[in-house]
Amino acid sequence: MNKTEIAAVLTDIATLLELKGENPFKTRAYQSGARLLEGMTEDEIARRVEAGTLEEVKGIGEALAQKITELHRTGRLEFHEKLKASVPAGLVDLLSIPGLGTKKIRALQDKLGADSIEKLKAACEAGQVAALEGFGDKSQEKILSGIRNREAYGRRHLWLEAQEAGAPILAGLRALAAVQQVESCGSLRRRMETVGDLDFLVATTEPSPVVEWFVSQPHVKEVTARGDLKASVRLESGLQADLRLVPPEQFVFTLHHLTGSKDHNVQMRQRALERGLSLSEWGLFPAEDKHGSTAEAKKAGATGPKSLAAKTEADLFRHLGLEFIPPELREGRGEVEAAEQRKLPELVTEADIRGVFHNHTTASDGHNTLEEMTAAAEALGMEYLGIADHSKSSFQARGLDEARLEQQIAEIKRLNESKKFKTWVFSGTECDILPDGRLDFSDAMLAQLDYVVVSVHSSFRQEREVMTQRIIKAIEHPHVTMLGHLTGRLLLEREGYDVEVDRIVDAAIANGVAIELNASPMRLDMDWRHWRKAAEKGLLTSINPDAHRTAQLDYYKTGVGAARKGWLTKEQVLTTRPLADMKKWLAARRK
Template sequence: MEKSEIVGVLEEIAELLELKGENPFKVRAYQSGARALETLEEDLGAVIEEDRLGKIKGIGKALVEKITTLHETGELEYYDKLKASVPESMIELLTIPNLGPKKIKKLHDELGIDSVESLKAACEAGKVAEISGFGAKTEQKLLSGIANREAYQARHHWWKAASVAEPIVEGLRELPEVERAESAGSLRRMRETVGDLDFIVASTKPKPVMDWFVGLDTVSEVTAHGHTKSSVRFQDGLQADLRVVPPEQFAFALLHFTGSKDHNVRMRQRALERGWSLSEWGLFDKDSKPEDPDRKSVIAAETEEQIYAKLDMKWVPPELREDRGEIEAGETGDFPQLIEVEDIRGVFHNHTTASDGHNTLEEMTVAAEELGLEYLGIADHSKASFQASGLDEDRLAAQVEKIRALNASGKFKCHVFAGSEVDILKDGSLDFDDDVLATLDYVVASVHNALTLTEDEMTKRIIKAIENEHVTMLGHLTGRLLLRREPYAVNVGKVIDAAIANDTIIELNANPWRLDMDWRHWKNAVDKGLLCAINPDAHDTDGLALFVAGINVARKGWLEPKHILNTRPLAEVKQYFGVE
């Protein structure tokens, strides 16, 4: 088992122990052990082999044995038994915002709450507000969190949905009966979250295709198994529909089931204006009847491009099909040169084991170089983010010195920029003084606490930070965690205007949980002159590749390479940062 996975197990053990009301010192031992292991910059295997694990502060004899067992076997009987001793419904309570193990234990002891359902009932009855340490406001927050959770369960991150869909499309294309196969729906449009999956297949022999689909190993439930349409639910909860159409209808079906609903309405209107009726079956004379045996499509379209052309338009990229100006752009062909994955030269806002990352500076640099990146920006947390082991001034200075030495060594072609993700404090001031910020190549300013301020207070707080001359870019503007936490109240338009006025970048945080700033704001923002940086906010080496999720959002926001700092070569970025 890898180090990052072991850290996760230790953290979960601490949570489970806390849920059971175990000795706080025992809980803290696992928390400290997880943190000590997380910040270990050496190879864990070598440390274990050389019998040095027990010499690391925070890792006692019992933890040495457990970590070694996990590393060597990937299993731990103690963890399995502990997990089995806590009802799954209790563990689910941890998914409710503002509800940690201690509060869950108290709710269980005083009200017998052991599930999301029993928590909801107790809140609705006003019982939770009566418990010391909770109150009416907390009770309402819990009800809001439960409501959001219920709504979120119906949706999935694009990144997760794509990982499910891609092998299915590949499998469909390999079937001898299949001529063409594509994903459609919100996945193809690259929406940040996906409700279900839609697959469109061209075939004259649908039965074997349907049988293959419903027989997939990952299918937990078949809800429909028809001749031309089947529906299933996968083991991870995702639902999917497969439609098999004759080859001559494929382009029309793909266009229709890609959507969006609003885009389709506009397209049907264009067809009607020209005397036609557009549907998933074809483009027909508007006065013809579906039951007419002589009914034929106006065009035999093999591609979507041919359908758009017949309606006097250029093909619209799927990610733009949201009725936000793409119809008008299609009439003139005035589409942006949308950013591509290959345009990215480097990434900023990444974490190491110095704060809450899972890999060392060197490991992150190696991974960036393997991705073919010219530069890597490190931005570990500042001291106010104590929960993430934020760096104080001395630790930051030591890290900067280490980065400078790494660059000077010539060991890597990938240049490393020394930065910091500095907390924006409640009053809008920054977690480091200006003289400290001046030692850095770049600064990411982010909000991590006091998320319940009013819109006016939060907006003023962020704008004050933006006005600091040392702030290079603003991190995750709204603080949202998709399918987990709503954005805090903030006037996005005012923040954008302030960023432009102060030559401050707003990042597009590419972590699939964030994708923040939202794609709906980007087109107008860059038209006004805002500069973007697509940042993966990586906490491990694998996370560096998450910038691809940011590319999706950037494309939905009509962004071109010229709008994005990290499409520039290293020399230009150095010049922008004012470093040698």
């Protein structure tokens, strides 16, 4: 078993033990064991299993070491299997209902035999839950609504959806007189491809009008919590939005804490400790001396230790000997080390982008004409726009055959010559990669184009090796400029096809082909997790909106977010080049 699988088993054990009412510190030990494994390399784990030195890792003791070893060697763990068999299968599902934790679930199971969502729902409808000690009408109603809305509440949301839902809230908060500073935090700020909920942080000395505004904005369906220092609402979309209010001097620390990620925060706290400091959402304090706990220090109130001051996050990082780490990079993937060595990349910005490739028109499955798309690109200030309608095999998308493509080439030529728009238009195609790796157009046809995007749109289920070879064959074709959506994934809907990313990246570099960063918010493909390594090897990308209507040209901004998350600099993104350079680069590709 690899580390991810082993960690998953440990986490599962923790959950099952909790449901059985085990000592919470025992369950925490399994959880932290899982986290520790995630933070180690496969190599290190294998080495420690082999040498029997797992116990040297702080947080892993005799019991965990034995279990990890068994899982690593055999892929099974009898302890886990017996445990699983002893807990009703439906019980774990109950944890997904808001307001239900292990204690209440146990009570419901013990007293009502409710060990599945179905049975719990029936018990609620019969009024049995409200009658239980420790429960009441409100709890019963909350459980029922939690069950009814389970799907909507549990769902993650595309980054752009979350961003659009959050923008008016952020603007509204910013406009309040009592608000000194406000930011959204969490995965939205880190620009993760999907977002679980919205987190807003406000600096204020006068929280109550802020809370009042927050819970009474439009689109709030339900207020789930409301206090002096925090509030939570459920929006009509099913998204949950949380508000935290802190005094101004604490803002930066809470902002950093709530932005995360967890892994990043763990590393930062560790680093603080190494320097005799203690970092938390409350501040950056001198670490407590051996005789006083932080709790006692807290109780001492104003006489307790004072946090170091930080006006901005840059101050916070500076206190720890680090340069500022942009939120997008805070994933615990080497950014702290890089910040220490002053080796963080200068990330590409929206302002760097000069043009957009891979866009569709009404010729295939787009909703706007060539002229409308060009006008929209001009309005965005783009120096160039690349059209790439589908090729003939994509008949579901009204793909163009040779005759229609030649027509479009002529049309684009006329448009450029007319100088009607400041934006230059490049003729291209999104050419299907056929199941055997051949392309959907002849060499002669492809040679007439300014650029060629190649994409897989069929036979998604091919074996990993077949699919990998298929794509590499296409990349090796002399007329190909860039590879479209590497895996074809649709976030929250469909897994991508199975490919060996490293080999495709190497083939692209060897053939001078770029891999697009498809900026459609439902794709963001190739995944940001691959970009750092790929770009360090020399891969170039093009941030492509894959727009099917004028408004979607704007997707390039979402793509810039993903590119930043992938540590990409301006130099590594082709579409930051001015038109003249871009023309030169494309011409050189065609020789």
